[in-house]
Amino acid sequence: MRNPLNKRLPREFAKHASKYIGIFTILVCTILIGSSFLATMDSVTYTIQQNDEECRIEDGQFESLSPIPGSLKTYFEEEEIELIENFYTTVNDYDETAKIFVFDERETLNLPSVFEGKLPEKNNEIAIDRLFAQNRKINLGDTLTLNSQDFVVTATISLPDYSSLFKNNQDLLMNTADFGVSVVTKEGFSRFAEDTLTYRYSYRFEDTSLSDSEQRQLTEDMQKQLLLEGVTLQSFLTSENNQSISFLREDMGKDGPVMKVFIYILIVIIAFVFSVLTSNTIESEATIIGTLRASGYLKREILAHYLSPTVIVAVASSIVGNALGYTVMLKPFEDIYYTSYCIPPIKLQFSLEAFITTTIIPVVIMVVVNWFMLYTKLSLSPLKFLRKDLHKRKQKRAVKLPDFSFISRFRLRVILQNKVSYLILFFGIFLASFLLMFGMGLEPLINHYVEEIDDTLPYEYQYILKAPVEEENGEKMELYTLDTWYQLGKTNISVSFMGISENSTFYQELELPENEDEIIVTKPLAQKLNLKLGDTLTFTDDYYEKDYTLTVSDIYDDKSSLGAFMKLENLNHLLEQDADLFNCYISNEKLDIDELYLAKYITRADMVGAANQMMKSFNMVIQFVNIFSIVIYMVLMYILTKTVIEKNTVSISFMKVFGYSSREISHLYLNATTITVLLSLFLCIPVEVLCFKYIMVFVSSLMEGYIEFYLPFWVYAAIIGIGVVAYFLINSIHIYKVKKIPMSKALKDRD
Amino acid sequence: MKLKMNNIHKFYGEGENRVEVLSGINCEVNDGEICVLLGPSGSGKSTLLNIIGGIDSADEGYIDIGEDCTSNMTEKQLTLYRRNHLGFVFQFYNLIPNLTVKENIEVCSYLSKNPLEINELLQTLGLYEHKDKLPSQLSGGQQQRCAIGRALVKNPSILLCDEPTGALDYHTSKEILALIELVNKKYQNTIIIVTHNDAIKNMANRVLKLRDGQIVKNYVNETTISAKDLEW
Numbered sequence: 001m002r003n004p005l006n007k008r009l010p011r012e013f014a015k016h017a018s019k020y021i022g023i024f025t026i027l028v029c030t031i032l033i034g035s036s037f038l039a040t041m042d043s044v045t046y047t048i049q050q051n052d053e054e055c056r057i058e059d060g061q062f063e064s065l066s067p068i069p070g071s072l073k074t075y076f077e078e079e080e081i082e083l084i085e086n087f088y089t090t091v092n093d094y095d096e097t098a099k100i101f102v103f104d105e106r107e108t109l110n111l112p113s114v115f116e117g118k119l120p121e122k123n124n125e126i127a128i129d130r131l132f133a134q135n136r137k138i139n140l141g142d143t144l145t146l147n148s149q150d151f152v153v154t155a156t157i158s159l160p161d162y163s164s165l166f167k168n169n170q171d172l173l174m175n176t177a178d179f180g181v182s183v184v185t186k187e188g189f190s191r192f193a194e195d196t197l198t199y200r201y202s203y204r205f206e207d208t209s210l211s212d213s214e215q216r217q218l219t220e221d222m223q224k225q226l227l228l229e230g231v232t233l234q235s236f237l238t239s240e241n242n243q244s245i246s247f248l249r250e251d252m253g254k255d256g257p258v259m260k261v262f263i264y265i266l267i268v269i270i271a272f273v274f275s276v277l278t279s280n281t282i283e284s285e286a287t288i289i290g291t292l293r294a295s296g297y298l299k300r301e302i303l304a305h306y307l308s309p310t311v312i313v314a315v316a317s318s319i320v321g322n323a324l325g326y327t328v329m330l331k332p333f334e335d336i337y338y339t340s341y342c343i344p345p346i347k348l349q350f351s352l353e354a355f356i357t358t359t360i361i362p363v364v365i366m367v368v369v370n371w372f373m374l375y376t377k378l379s380l381s382p383l384k385f386l387r388k389d390l391h392k393r394k395q396k397r398a399v400k401l402p403d404f405s406f407i408s409r410f411r412l413r414v415i416l417q418n419k420v421s422y423l424i425l426f427f428g429i430f431l432a433s434f435l436l437m438f439g440m441g442l443e444p445l446i447n448h449y450v451e452e453i454d455d456t457l458p459y460e461y462q463y464i465l466k467a468p469v470e471e472e473n474g475e476k477m478e479l480y481t482l483d484t485w486y487q488l489g490k491t492n493i494s495v496s497f498m499g500i501s502e503n504s505t506f507y508q509e510l511e512l513p514e515n516e517d518e519i520i521v522t523k524p525l526a527q528k529l530n531l532k533l534g535d536t537l538t539f540t541d542d543y544y545e546k547d548y549t550l551t552v553s554d555i556y557d558d559k560s561s562l563g564a565f566m567k568l569e570n571l572n573h574l575l576e577q578d579a580d581l582f583n584c585y586i587s588n589e590k591l592d593i594d595e596l597y598l599a600k601y602i603t604r605a606d607m608v609g610a611a612n613q614m615m616k617s618f619n620m621v622i623q624f625v626n627i628f629s630i631v632i633y634m635v636l637m638y639i640l641t642k643t644v645i646e647k648n649t650v651s652i653s654f655m656k657v658f659g660y661s662s663r664e665i666s667h668l669y670l671n672a673t674t675i676t677v678l679l680s681l682f683l684c685i686p687v688e689v690l691c692f693k694y695i696m697v698f699v700s701s702l703m704e705g706y707i708e709f710y711l712p713f714w715v716y717a718a719i720i721g722i723g724v725v726a727y728f729l730i731n732s733i734h735i736y737k738v739k740k741i742p743m744s745k746a747l748k749d750r751d
Numbered sequence: 752m753k754l755k756m757n758n759i760h761k762f763y764g765e766g767e768n769r770v771e772v773l774s775g776i777n778c779e780v781n782d783g784e785i786c787v788l789l790g791p792s793g794s795g796k797s798t799l800l801n802i803i804g805g806i807d808s809a810d811e812g813y814i815d816i817g818e819d820c821t822s823n824m825t826e827k828q829l830t831l832y833r834r835n836h837l838g839f840v841f842q843f844y845n846l847i848p849n850l851t852v853k854e855n856i857e858v859c860s861y862l863s864k865n866p867l868e869i870n871e872l873l874q875t876l877g878l879y880e881h882k883d884k885l886p887s888q889l890s891g892g893q894q895q896r897c898a899i900g901r902a903l904v905k906n907p908s909i910l911l912c913d914e915p916t917g918a919l920d921y922h923t924s925k926e927i928l929a930l931i932e933l934v935n936k937k938y939q940n941t942i943i944i945v946t947h948n949d950a951i952k953n954m955a956n957r958v959l960k961l962r963d964g965q966i967v968k969n970y971v972n973e974t975t976i977s978a979k980d981l982e983w
Contacts, residue, residue, distance in 0.1 A: 004850070004857035011849040291845040294806050295902070296834025296862050298827065382806040386841070 031321025132180025
C-alpha cells in the first residue's frame with residue numbers, strides 16, 4: 001500500500017498554488033540562468049580550445065618597422081620556432097569611424113574558421129570577421145572598397161588571434177562596431193601598397209610540451225636576438241599579453257565563480273523561504289502531526305512527508321530549468337558571446353560541472369536546509385504537537401515593549417512574532433534590490449565613465465608615431481609604457497607615461513615636477529592603486545629590463561588612462577633617450593601626418609564608441625537582470641507577507657468578532673509588514689552601495705583601467721520606487737484576503 | 752490485552768512551582784473492558800491517558816501492556832508501541848483537512864500489519880455514503896466518527912479516547928458513545944475514555960475516579976447501561 005499521506009501532495013500544491021508557483025518560478029529562473037550561462041561558458045571554452053588547436057593559434061607576435069632580415073630565419077629554425085609573416089594593411093577609407101585590418105592569406109598559423117560562405121580564392125575576394133560584418137550589416141556578395149581596392153565578400157569568419165576585437169593592445173575596451181579584421185588571398189594582398197603594410201610576425205613553438213618558464217626563456221632570447229639583429233620592434237606580445245587572444249580566455253574563467261556564488265545565494269534564500277513555509281505548515285498542522293505521531297507514525301515518516309514538497313519543487317525546477325536552459329535560453333547567452341566576441345560557431349557541450357552547480361547542489365541545499373528545520377521541529381514530543389506548543393525551550397516571557405500606543409505595540413508584536421519571515425524578507429529585498437541596482441546602474445555607470453573621459457580628455461586627436469616627424473599644429477609628447485605591480489589583481493598593470501612639453505596648451509594646469517624621480521599620476525591610476533601623495537612606486541621596463549622608483553607628487557583629474565605625467569625632458573632622461581625625443585602628437589584638430597610615420601591614431605570618438613559598444617553587448621543581460629530582480633521582489637514579498645496573514649487568520653477573525661473593521665485590521669497586521677518592507681528597502685541601499693563599490697574595485701582589478709563607482713540619484717529612487725510599487729501591489733491582494741477572512745473562523749477553529 | 756499501571760508519578764514545573772499531577776497510580780484494566788476515567792479539570796486524567804498512550808512519560812513508574820513495558824523504551828520503541836497497540840481519539844478530531852474520510856482512515860490502516868477492512872468499517876461507522884467527502888463537508892459528529900474509524904482501523908488492542916464527546920451536542924455525543932460501545936463489542940478492544948461527564952460512567956465496565964492525581968475510586972460496574980439510554 002502506498003503511503004496515503006502522499007495523496008495530500010497534489011491537493012497541497014493545488015491549495016497553495018500561488019506560493020509554490022512563485023518559488024518554482026524563481027528556482028526555474030535561477031537554474032535556467034545558471035545552467036545556460038555555465039553550459040554556454042563551458043561550450044565556448046571547449047570551442048575556443050578546440051579551435052585554437054585546429055586553427056593553430058600563435059604563441060606570440062611582434063611587429064617591426066620593416067621586414068626582418070633573412071638571417072634570422074636560421075635562428076628560428078634552430079630554436080624550433082615556427083615563424084610566419086602575418087602582414088596586414090590598415091584600412092582607413094572604409095568609412096570615417098571604422099578601421100579594418102586586412103591580413104595576407106594564412107596557411108599555417110591563425111587559420112580562419114568559416115561561419116558562412118567560403119574563403120577567398122580570387123584576388124578580388126575577401127573574408128571578413130562575422131562580428132564586424134554583423135555590426136556593419138555587411139553581407140556575402142557585398143563589395144567593399146578598401147584602401148582604394150575593391151573586394152567582394154565571400155565569407156564571414158573568425159580568426160583565433162582576434163577572438164576579442166582590440167584595435168590596439170593598450171585599449172581599455174573592445175570595439176566591435178568600428179574595428180574589424182579580414183583575410184584576402186596572397187594575390188589580393190599584393191594589391192595593397194607596400195607603404196600601407198604593418199610587418200607583423202607570428203610565431204608558435206614547435207614543441208608543445210614546453211613549460212611556461214621554458215617558453216618565457218625562449219621568448220626573452222628571441223627578443224634579444226631580434227634586437228641584436230637590428231630589428232626595430234614596434235611591439236612584442238606573447239599570446240598571454242595579447243588582449244585580442246587572452247581577454248576572452250580570462251573573461252571565461254572569471255564570470256563562472258561570480259555566477260555560482262549568485263546561484264548559491266539565491267538558492268539559500270529560496271531554501272530558507274521554503275523552510276519558513278514548511279515551518280508554518282508544521283505549526284498550522286501541529287495537532288495533525290501530534291495525532292499521526294500518537295497513532296504510531298515515526299518521526300522520519302512525518303519528516304519525509306513534509307519534506308516531499310521541497311524535493312518535488314526542487315527536482316521539478318531543476319528539470320524544467322535545465323530543459324529551458326539547454327534549449328530556449330541557450331541562444332540569448334550564446335548571443336552575448338556572439339555580440340561581444342568574434343568566435344567560431346559554438347559547439348554545445350553538456351557540462352557536468354554546470355549540472356552539479358545548477359542542479360545537484362541547489363537540490364541538496366534545498367533539501368538540507370529544509371531537512372534540518374524539519375528535523376529540529378519534529379523532534380518535539382507528540383504531546384507538544386497535540387498541545388500546539390512548538391517551542392523547544394520553555395516560553396520566555398513576552399518581550400517588554402516601550403510605552404508606545406496600543407497600535408504601535410500591536411504592530412511590534414506582529415513583527416516579533418514573524419521575525420524569521422521578516423529577516424528572510426530583508427535578505428530577499430537586499431538581493432533583489434542589489435540586482436536591480438546592478439541592472440539599472442550599469443548603463444549610467446558606463447555613461448558616466450565615458451562622460452568623464454570625454455570631459456577630462458584635453459585633446460581631440462592623438463597620433464602615435466613610428467618615427468619622429470615635424471607637424472607644427474600638434475603638440476609633442478613622449479608616450480612610454482611601464483609596468484607596475486597591482487597587488488589586488490596580483491598582476492602587473494601597464495601605466496602610460498606621458499612626457500609633456502614645456503608650455504603645453506593641453507595641460508596648462510599641470511604643474512609638472514622639476515625632480516626627475518617625481519610623477520603626477522592620473523586619478524584612475526591613483527584610485528586603482530590606492531595612491532596618496534608621497535607614495536613611492538616601482539615601475540619596470542620588461543623590454544630593457546630596468547626598474548624605476550618614482551614618487552607621486554600630485555594626482556591629476558584626467559580619467560582617460562592609467563597614466564603618469566612628467567616633463568618631456570625628464571621622461572627622456574629617465575629612459576636614457578635624447579632630451580627632445582617624442583613619439584606622439586596631441587591636437588584638437590586633425591593633423592596631416594603621412595601614414596608612413598603613423599603607428600596609431602586615436603580620436604575622442606574612438607573611446608566613446610568603444611564604451612557604447614560595451615553597453616550594447618550588456619544590454620540584453622541588463623534587461624534580464626532587471627526583470628529577474630522584479631520577479632524576485634514580487635515573489636518573495638508575496639510569499640513571506642502571505643505567511644504573516646496565514647499565521648494570524650484566526651486572530652484576524654477574532655479581531656473582526658471584537659468589532660474591528662477590515663481596514664483597521666489591515667492597518668494592524670499589514671502595516672507591520674509595510675514598515676518592515678520600507679525599512680528594509682532603505683536600510684539595504686547603503687549596504688548595496690558598499691557591495692557595488694567592492695564589485696567595481698573587483699571588476700577594475702580584472703581589466704586595464706579603472707571604472708569609478710557612480711550611481712545617479714534616480715537609480716536609488718527607482719529601486720525604492722519599484723520596491724514600493726511591487727509591495728503595494730501585493731499588499732492590495734492581502735487587503736482583499738483580510739476582508740475575505742470570515743468571523744466564523746474564530747469560532748470554528750476551536751483548537 | 753491487559754493494561755497495568757504501576758506506581759505512576761508525574762510532576763510539572765520546577766522548584767517552588769513543582770506540582771505533582773499524578774501521585775502513585777496503580778491500577779489494572781482487563782482485556783476488552785470499557786474503562787472511564789472521571790475527574791474534574793486538573794485531576795490528572797488526561798495526563799494519565801497520555802502516559803498510557805506513550806505520548807507523555809511518567810517521572811516514576813511504568814505501564815505494562817500485555818508483554819510490553821514502557822519503562823526504558825526509546826522514542827522509536829514508544830512509536831512502535833503506539834503503532835502496534837493503541838488507537839487515539841481526541842476531542843477535536845484532528846482530521847487531515849485535504850484528505851477524504853476514507854483517506855483519513857487509510858492513513859492509519861497503512862501503519863497496521865493486520866488492518867480492518869475499510870469499507871466494512873465505514874459501514875459500521877455510518878460513514879460509507881460520506882467516504883469521499885472532505886472533513887470540512889461533515890458535521891462534528893461525522894468528523895468524530897471518522898476519527899474513531901481512523902483509530903480503529905489498525906485494529907488496536909486499546910482505544911484511548913480523550914473527551915471524545917467534549918465538542919459535541921447531546922444527541923451526537925450519545926451517537927458517538929453508542930458507536931464506541933458497538934466497536935467494543937464487535938472488535939473486543941479495551942477502551943479507555945477520559946471524560947468529565949459523570950453520566951458516561953454508567954456504560955463502563957470499570958470506573959476510575961481521579962482527584963488531585965490520585966485514584967479515589969476504582970470499581971467495576973456490575974450492570975452497565977447502554978449508551979443510547981444514558982441521560983445527563
